[in-house]
Ligand code: SF4
């Protein structure tokens with residue numbers, strides 16, 4: 454009995470230590486609701502045995518034995534639960550997507566221009582809904598700028614900078630081809646991307662369905678056929694500053710989005726130019742928009758993450774709080790494979806993005822088939838309409854997602870357990886709501902550049 458009680462005291466001490474560490478992390482991360490609740494649990498755990506000692510001292514041994522049994526049962530439930538195995542399913546052939554159908558391309562059309570008239574003649578199903586959204590001010594129009602002139606002007610300046618990069622995504626190829634092995638090229642590209650500021654990268658083989666069929670935006674002729682026969686896509690990500698994303702849907706999010714788009718553009722333009730100097734064709738794809746290629750599917754194929762309920766890529770360390778960059782090329786490379794770390798199963802249990810989406814654009818139900826892929830599909834028009842209402846790219850779904858928690862020891866341990874045990878996923882879905890709130894608090898500060 455004494456040995457059991459001693460073991461109980463030890464595991465109880467570990468439990469108390471766990472909550473003490475959680476309190477410290479919440480303090481550092483300024484997660485005040487989670488701080489209050491974790492502190493309450495910690496104090497309760499400290500006081501409980503003291504109360505037993507003072508008022509029920511004869512049962513103190515039994516108390517620790519019961520604790521030991523409960524914790525063993527709890528551990529068995531977690532560690533004997535199956536590993537989440539859900540994967541994104543490609544169920545049929547995928548057609549090439551016409552960039553002119555992308556929502557941003559539709560809203561770039563000047564009303565009553567020949568392109569506008571021709572487009573809606575071909576696609577009458579979008580006309581009424583799109584024209585309704587057109588009644589709302591665009592993202593950087595004065596009505597939105599005046600709400601927060603400092604931040605909105607900063608975001609606008611960042612996007613203007615991006616516009617200037619669009620014509621330097623391609624260029625002359627060096628005459629002399631530098632021949633190296635695929636392994637050496639992979640190592641070189643990974644190291645250079647890390648050096649230039651990317652947080653992770655991967656390589657995929659480009660299928661024709663990864664490339665848009667016709668130009669919808671950017672400097673190339675609207676409606677012209679996209680001709681990109683590159684074999685490989687080098688995808689990379691840049692993490693966003695979660696402190697900025699915690700202001701969602703207010704202006705700091707669009708400043709942060711644009712900042713990381715600028716970073717991604719800088720890296721991809723340099724990387725593409727570098728590869729061309731080695732004698733191989735390469736083209737950068739940058740936001741704003743100069744994409745020839747579908748960014749999220751390429752990043753998924755390159756093993757950078759899984760597609761979540763909110764329809765964007767979830768990275769194993771940074772969650773959806775990332776921006777993606779891409780260079781397509783003929784440089785010989787070795788490709789990566791898609792990764793699985795439990796997101797499909799987690800998203801089935803968690804509906805936080807759907808429950809917090811102010812536009813009700815994130816589906817609460819099952820996946821549906823879209824262009825050959827079984828996935829959760831957001832209502833893009835509803836989402837974009839909300840962007841135009843608030844004047845930012847909203848990002849509430851990114852902010853509330855449990856996978857967006859900072860990349861540190863504590864949250865990585867949680868992510869690791871969620872990857873390997875389905876019972877841990879159920880526990881963390883509940884714990885995220887309990888500690889951080891079903892509707893997490895947005896940052897109260899007006900904006901980060903104020904005194
Ligand atoms: S960005 Fe905002 S409106 Fe769009 S899906 Fe996410 S939460 Fe909903």
Ligand code: SF4
Pocket residue numbers: 761762763799800801803804805806807850853854855856
């Ligand atoms: S909030 Fe939940 S359901 Fe939505 S993407 Fe993140 S984990 Fe999945």
